[in-house]
Amino acid sequence: MAWLATFCLLGLPAGFLLLWHIPSCRSKICSGHEAISLIIPARNEEGNLPGLLGSIRESAAQPAEIIVVDDASTDATASVAEAHGAVVLRSHPLPAGWTGKNWACFQGAQQASADVLLFLDADAWFSHQGFEHIANAYCIGGDGGVAMSVLPYHVVKKPYEELSLFFNLLMAMGAGGFGWLGGPRLFGQSLIVSRDLYNAGGxxxxxxxxILENLALSSHFERAGGRCICYGGRGVLNVRMFPNGFAQLCEGWTKAFADGAAASGAAILCLSIFWLTAMCTCFLAIWLAHGHWRITFGLIYILFALQLLYFARQIGNFSAVVCLFYPLPLFFYFGLFARSLYRKLFHRSVNWRGRTL
Structure with missing residues (x-):
């Protein structure tokens, strides 16, 4: 049992290598920033747009323009956007070889007039003065050769949403450069970049x-001579990813998470597997061990739960209870990841927002 306990213990430093601290752009100050065109790809987002557009209206700093690209919505997305003062761009029919989001973002960039572009998912919204904090952080970050992304703070309102814990953590670990391994990539929910770098990167x-355009764009921008910067969204930018139920959560994470794992890099992928395996092994060992070994594994289990709580509170308002009973979201993660991998290997499609991916 000693070797097994050692294996589990090594999982703790492995976790900190993957994620140590997520910096916030909340405290950044800039004397002035360039005009920014805010581009929001939107497909059937009538329920989310009021929250996002309302949060922008309450900010002291304002974008030069707000462009909502209506991606063939069948609801009141366009009228809601117009009622909140946004310019609505009706998307042209989706060409072959494009995803809906990429096509909408491309059209929005062509329409935008400012030299800095901020792409933002419609289900996100700003905290008080959040837009100003992001604009200031980008202003400080560089001279136009920077692509910046903010990982939105995950707002959990219903118990089933707690199951997103490990998906959100692995996303932060794989793309944010928030640990001791790997550099920052970009997150899919937000991107702020100069038009020059955007065009240079294609x-x-x-x-x-x-589907995970953010990871591919990171490489394109770096090859064009740019660099990527990532921040956490706590107190700045929020998101509630799957408010419409458990089925939406399952389909949302299934559609591309296997691709995301493969794109994380070999070192981060291997260390992530080791960390997750150590946590799982520790839980199982409690039931298999006896005497003082059961106590030992129980103590290691508590350390993992505390580590998870430290991580979780940086990315969302996940509860201490879900961290204490982490095997539930962990085994759910394993199951859904296996489903995503199966669909990728056997070319099975996923339906997302009325489209087949």
Whole structure:
């Protein structure tokens, strides 16, 4: 049992290598920033747009323009956007070889007038003065050669949403550069970039068919001489990813999470597997061990739960209870990841927002 306990203990430093601290752009100050065009790809987002557009209206700093690209919505997305003062761009029919989001972002970039572009998912919304904090952080970050992304703070309102814990953590670990391994990539929910770097990297046209366009864009921007910066969204930018039920959560994470794992890099992928395996092994060992070994594994289990709580509170308002009973979201993660991998290997499609991916 000693070797097994050692294996589990090594999982703790492995976790900190993957995620140590997520910096916030909340405290950044800039004397002035360039005009920014805010581009929001939107497909059937009538329920989310009021929250996002209302949060922008309450900010002291304002974008030069707000462009909502209506991606063939069948609800009141366009009228809701117009009622909140946004410019609505009706998307042209989706060409072959494009995902809906990439096509919408591409059209929005062509329409935008400012030299800095902020792409933002419609289900996100700003905290008080959040837009100003992001604009200031980008202003400080560089001279136009920077692509910046903010990982939105995950707002959990219903018990089933707690099951997103490990998906959100692995996303932060794989793309944010928040640990001791790997550099920052970009997150899919937000991107702020100069038009010059956007065009030099090929923009969304260069990643037209990628479901995880953020990871592909990171590489394109770096090859064009740019660099990526990532921040956490706590106190700045929020998101509630799957408010419409458990089925939406399952389909949302299934559609591309296997691709995301493969794109994380070999070192991060291997260390992530080791960390997750150590946590799982520790839980199982409690039931298999006897005497003082059961106590030992129980103590290691508590350390993992505390580590998870430290991580979780940086990315969302996940509860201490779900961290204490982490095997539930962990085994759910394993199951859904296996489902995503199966669909990728056997070319099975996923339906998302009325489209087949």
């Amino acid at each position: 923009g969304h046209e260069s990643v037209s068919k990628n």
